[in-house]
Amino acid sequence: MRLISERGGMGRPSRGWRRYGLAAAAVTATAVTGARAVDPDSAWYAELRKPPWQPPPWAFGVVWTPLYASIAWAAGHALGTTTTRRERTALATSLAVNLSLNAGWNWLFFARRSPAAGLAGTVLLDLSNADLLRRTGRTDRTAARVLVPYAAWCAFATALNASIARRNA
Template sequence: MSPEWARIFGAVALPYVGGFLGARITGNKDSANMKWYKELKKVPWNPPSWVFGPVWTYLYGTMGYASYLVWRDGGGFEGAVVPLGMYGASLALNWLWTPLFFKYHLKGWATIEILMYLGVTGATAYLFWPVNQTASKLLFPLLGWISLASTLTIGVLVKNKDKQS
């Protein structure tokens, strides 16, 4: 594998690390976390559970590749420290939501966190734009999905405020 392909692979693979850990936290359909989730009242536009895996698989790949494009065109970490630092913050917030919501059932904190994730990801797309417009545009579907996920999280919070856990 050439060094360039290794960089692409590493950048694309990185988001999947958190996705894999998140999937382990969430568990399969028979896990306690999924049973808890199934019992929650949800908004009518909540997608079926099977949609989340394929969507996140696509989004993790595009966000990883976008980060590679910014790294490449921005002159590495030193040349693109601000946009890549913002991307790192976005990735950390992405990874944090799952344990807050599914493991600890902290609906209020998960709501605050996902809104922060939306803002930081918007800032990431903005900072990617001058470095590589394609990289910025690759984050647009992610922004749309986080927007939807934010409404789902807010909906769970509002519709289940009587449920502690």
């Protein structure tokens, strides 16, 4: 059986599916790695003073699931629109750094039990989001627009983390 490639011809399966698959695998690894550090039921977390505007615990899973899906789609799409190896490598590197910082926040905040370390991590994640949006926007404006809710949620998380750090200093 032959598959139709992205360019509409017959032949080998499209490389596009591989890009999306690799992006989805990277995002899934990020989610799993980060989740391993999270324990919202721990006594330490329960005792933290939190702002009244913090979302309920169930909201985080509801929000992160589509955000992770959007990151995977945007990454696969944007990597497919790069025109040079250098541009593709820079975008892939930006994404890898971003996903590492994304997962790392959980380890800084929950595993180290340090809102201050978590705040430093989320500020770095916000800077990484700006770089990822900039690089993605250069090659694929649609993919960049898809990443905006992710960047916005991370900015909200930074404000929330800052409030928790301040209340528990």
